[in-house]
Amino acid sequence: MNPFLIQPDKSENARKDNWNNICVKPCVKEETAPYTRVRMILMNGTEFETVQFLHRFSRMCTNNELRRELSLLRRNAQIRQKRLAALKPENENLLEHTIGYEQLAVDLTAILAKREKNTYVKKQFDFALLEDFDHLYRYADLMELEKQGDPAKLVGDYTEIMPGRPTIAEQRHPYDDVKFYINHYLSDLNTRLNVNIITAAEQQTMNYYMNVGNFYATPLGRRMFTEIAMIEEQHVTGYGGLKDPSATWLENLVMNAYTSCFLYESCRNDETDERIAEIYTRHLSDCIADLAKCALLLEKYEGKVWQQLFPEGGDLPELIAFRSQKDYVRNVLKTVRLTAVEEGFEELALVPDDFRYFAYNKRIAGNPDSVATHIAVRETIRTYGKDYRLEDKPHPVTELASRTEDNISVGREKSA
16 A cells, blocks of 8 residues: 555545544443553654654744644544543553553564564664563562552563563663664665664654553552653663664654554454554544645645655554564564663673773662562562562573562672
């Protein structure tokens, strides 16, 4: 499918949006499949990215005619986001929703990494993947400790739950989150899509944790959300830094609209819930119309045609589909001892003793016994005799295999 070649319905009443069809009936938690939940979170984050991008664009624009067009596009995205947000089950608690965020982070990152041809971009994906994987494990242990739900029912048989790079090891100096950017004009279309998709998804996760953490009921949970929100900020810095800063606002506008079309087409083809699939189909139609408008704005204000941005022709590449990524994640776990060093990655054992990571990590973490993400695991072990895991077989990293001891050294101490 080529969304540029589909003629959208341009009539004023084409969308027929009103509060009755925006505030749709929520899903039922017990009947919502794990990947249905994941897709809803993904598309919610995609629309948030669109809204935020359009606000930033408008604030940097001096032409009110163009700003009016941006306002209309922004309202369209707001409506789609609100419809998606309304689908959240009424009886789903904050921690259950969080498990969905982390399952999305793990499996989406793995799916995109497997498609990625740019080895540098793939390294960034794999590096952050292990950290989101660890977050899923620690939130699951908190859920088990506080008896707020069943992680196994939430993730199904798709995603294992066990340690990744320990969260305490993830706290790095901000200088080392900054990465090289790709060339927007020379990069493979899949690479451009991958970077757009993962940046929006991780930014949504960061925003979610920053906003809901202080609503959590227990002090331990509040501190966990605070810690992990900071790691998500690091991920957004790394992923967002891959985007080409030389691309213009209007070029990015077109690329964002194209990304939305790609994702809605992927989700409606992958969705097992007929009602949700119909919403994705409706949103796809709206996004195709928005893409046509974005292409016209690009031509009107910069004298460029969309074909210049899509020399491949504009056909959507192979769609993404959510499938279990257990084997891929297990293979990536072998790189758990990597750390970030400026724009690259290095085995922690090979970096100099005076490298800024060690001093920064020690200052932020303080006494490791007071780090909430690790307290949750230790308390689960103390209470139940072992941590919470979903493993098909033993952990591939020997030092992380024990279920009666929480490792705080791997990826953090050179000798580990």
